[in-house]
Amino acid sequence: MSLISVRHLWKEYDDKVVLEDINLEIEERAFVALVGPSGCGKTTFLKMLLSEEIPTRGIIELDGKPIPKEPGPDRGVVYQRYSVFPHLTVLGNVLLAKDLGARGPGTRLLGRVFGAARRAATEKARELLAAVGLAHAADKYPSQLSGGMQQRLALAQALMAEPRVLLLDEPFGALDPGIRADIHVLMRKLWHERALTAVMVTHDLPEAFGLATRVIAFERRRDEPSDGGRYGARIAKDIGIWPPRVAGAPKAV
Numbered sequence: 001m002s003l004i005s006v007r008h009l010w011k012e013y014d015d016k017v018v019l020e021d022i023n024l025e026i027e028e029r030a031f032v033a034l035v036g037p038s039g040c041g042k043t044t045f046l047k048m049l050l051s052e053e054i055p056t057r058g059i060i061e062l063d064g065k066p067i068p069k070e071p072g073p074d075r076g077v078v079y080q081r082y083s084v085f086p087h088l089t090v091l092g093n094v095l096l097a098k099d100l101g102a103r104g105p106g107t108r109l110l111g112r113v114f115g116a117a118r119r120a121a122t123e124k125a126r127e128l129l130a131a132v133g134l135a136h137a138a139d140k141y142p143s144q145l146s147g148g149m150q151q152r153l154a155l156a157q158a159l160m161a162e163p164r165v166l167l168l169d170e171p172f173g174a175l176d177p178g179i180r181a182d183i184h185v186l187m188r189k190l191w192h193e194r195a196l197t198a199v200m201v202t203h204d205l206p207e208a209f210g211l212a213t214r215v216i217a218f219e220r221r222r223d224e225p226s227d228g229g230r231y232g233a234r235i236a237k238d239i240g241i242w243p244p245r246v247a248g249a250p251k252a253v
């Protein structure tokens with residue numbers, strides 16, 4: 001069974017069709033790159049996977065069940081520009097992800113984590129900071145971080161709730177090429193080492209083909225101003241990388 005199943009999905013804003021009859025099955029541990037012209041609906045699609053937007057028609061299932069109506073800890077997200085809390089340290093920003101997502105035993109009003117749960121969360125946040133190469137920066141403030149370090153922090157924060165699905169919206173688009181290459185290495189490592197299924201929007205084809213197991217291109221079959229928004233984008237290409245990349249088996253890359 002697929003982890004994510006999208007069937008006959010349409011998204012319209014007023015009388016403008018953005019996405020038209022999208023059908024897609026995403027296997028667990030896949031790394032899907034979504035590419036396509038500007039404005040073709042890639043971010044809108046990601047927002048529907050995150051439950052920040054509601055489909056006009058059609059079905060999205062996560063693990064065989066309708067996707068939850070609200071964003072939740074099962075889906076993490078990283079945007080191109082990370083919105084940090086400037087008055088919190090790097091460690092504090094990662095812990096906040098836990099606070100915001102906190103539920104159940106060990107939690108109190110406002111969802112803040114206390115006591116043993118707090119200590120476990122701090123340990124986990126430190127482990128994540130080490131995993132993204134920010135162990136040395138735990139006590140720094142976001143304004144003291146470079147763009148690349150901020151995106152590493154964004155990854156740590158997104159992973160704090162151990163999401164099954166990691167959604168990435170041009171996460172490395174604002175970085176210089178050298179920094180980007182470094183963070184690609186990190187992204188590969190995280191995907192191999194953690195139980196993640198990733199869906200990443202990117203404009204960068206080498207990035208798409210360099211990281212993904214599968215590259216999906218959205219495109220409108222007609223895109224004339226005279227069409228007045230009658231046609232949405234569809235899946236124009238669905239390319240499996242060859243030889244296949246297998247999560248957890250970096251030697252196969």
Ligand SMILES: Nc1ncnc2c1ncn2[C@@H]1O[C@H](COP(=O)(O)OP(=O)(O)OP(=O)(O)O)[C@@H](O)[C@H]1O
Pocket residue numbers: 013018036037038039040041042043044045
């Ligand atoms: N809330 C909204 N209300 C109305 N129209 C919207 C809304 N959000 C997005 N759109 C429109 O939907 C279309 C798709 O936008 P979207 O941002 O998903 O495209 P994209 O492929 O991610 O573009 P880009 O590559 O430039 O980021 C655009 O025409 C946009 O103007």
